[in-house]
Amino acid sequence: MTTNQFEQLNRMRRRLNLYKQKLKESREEYAKLQKEYDQLALQSSYLESVGKLAAGIAHEIRNPLTTIKGFIQLVRPYLIDIQKEEYADISLDEIERANKILFQFLNAAKPQKKETRIVSVNKLIEEMALLYEGEASLQGISIKTVPSSDNPSILIDEYQLKAVLVNMMKNAFEAIRASERIQGRICMRTEIRGAHSVISIHDNGCGIPQETIASLFTPFFTTKTTGTGLGLIICKNIIHDFGGDIQIRSRLGEGTTFYIELPLANEYIMHA
Numbered sequence: 001m002t003t004n005q006f007e008q009l010n011r012m013r014r015r016l017n018l019y020k021q022k023l024k025e026s027r028e029e030y031a032k033l034q035k036e037y038d039q040l041a042l043q044s045s046y047l048e049s050v051g052k053l054a055a056g057i058a059h060e061i062r063n064p065l066t067t068i069k070g071f072i073q074l075v076r077p078y079l080i081d082i083q084k085e086e087y088a089d090i091s092l093d094e095i096e097r098a099n100k101i102l103f104q105f106l107n108a109a110k111p112q113k114k115e116t117r118i119v120s121v122n123k124l125i126e127e128m129a130l131l132y133e134g135e136a137s138l139q140g141i142s143i144k145t146v147p148s149s150d151n152p153s154i155l156i157d158e159y160q161l162k163a164v165l166v167n168m169m170k171n172a173f174e175a176i177r178a179s180e181r182i183q184g185r186i187c188m189r190t191e192i193r194g195a196h197s198v199i200s201i202h203d204n205g206c207g208i209p210q211e212t213i214a215s216l217f218t219p220f221f222t223t224k225t226t227g228t229g230l231g232l233i234i235c236k237n238i239i240h241d242f243g244g245d246i247q248i249r250s251r252l253g254e255g256t257t258f259y260i261e262l263p264l265a266n267e268y269i270m271h272a
Ligand SMILES: Nc1ncnc2c1ncn2[C@@H]1O[C@H](COP(=O)(O)OP(=O)(O)O)[C@@H](O)[C@H]1O
Pocket: 167, 171, 172, 175, 203, 205, 206, 207, 208, 216, 221, 222, 223, 224, 226, 227, 228, 229, 230, 231, 232, 233, 256
């Protein structure tokens, strides 16, 4: 071997070693990245399922709370008789507080992924009426449903639309309470207007002054001492998200109607 060849061999050996070292580092880097990725993937699917579980649990807690509330309201007159009504009042306040926290939590824990499917709006308003039947009769409020004979369907995440209706029913109850009316009335109606399905919720509550209507969808706008002012803005965001809109008609001292307009499902339009 000549000196020249020997030097060339040495240079090649050095380069080979350098590449070996680089390869080792790259392999280590790759393993580290893979580990990080696996951990993140695991964490995000864990968070997603925990979020769903928490929302489910919150939902399940609300139902027994409503029953307990109803019973406490029923025994309250007997507690008044023995001058212990504060037991009922404190319990009711606490239930209200728990409900409020759950309600806000449910909205925050709302699944990010939309689960859209075809929903019959007639079925939905009947379900809502059933849900509020107990509370309404306790408060002397009648709930009426007027379903459209066309049976309109929309493509939506039912869970999110229910959250909108729950918010609006809650507002209707509160408006009737504020009006101190003897006979409160809530009417939920469905109809078709052009390519839209309209769900309207009417109450004969306190009504809204015309100059206030424009502020209703401003976050934190509330006229209630214990209000959050978040209900309607959440409703608006959800409805806009599904390509719809909300209209309001109200007369002070007479009542209010909220109109939720949503695009009719294509399938329905084709068969109409
Ligand atoms: N059905 C209704 N009748 C009268 N006023 C209403 C009705 N719905 C909403 N409002 C008014 O809109 C405001 C904002 O409503 P919302 O965003 O649900 O917040 P909150 O109910 O916490 O006040 C209420 O404080 C009330 O003044």
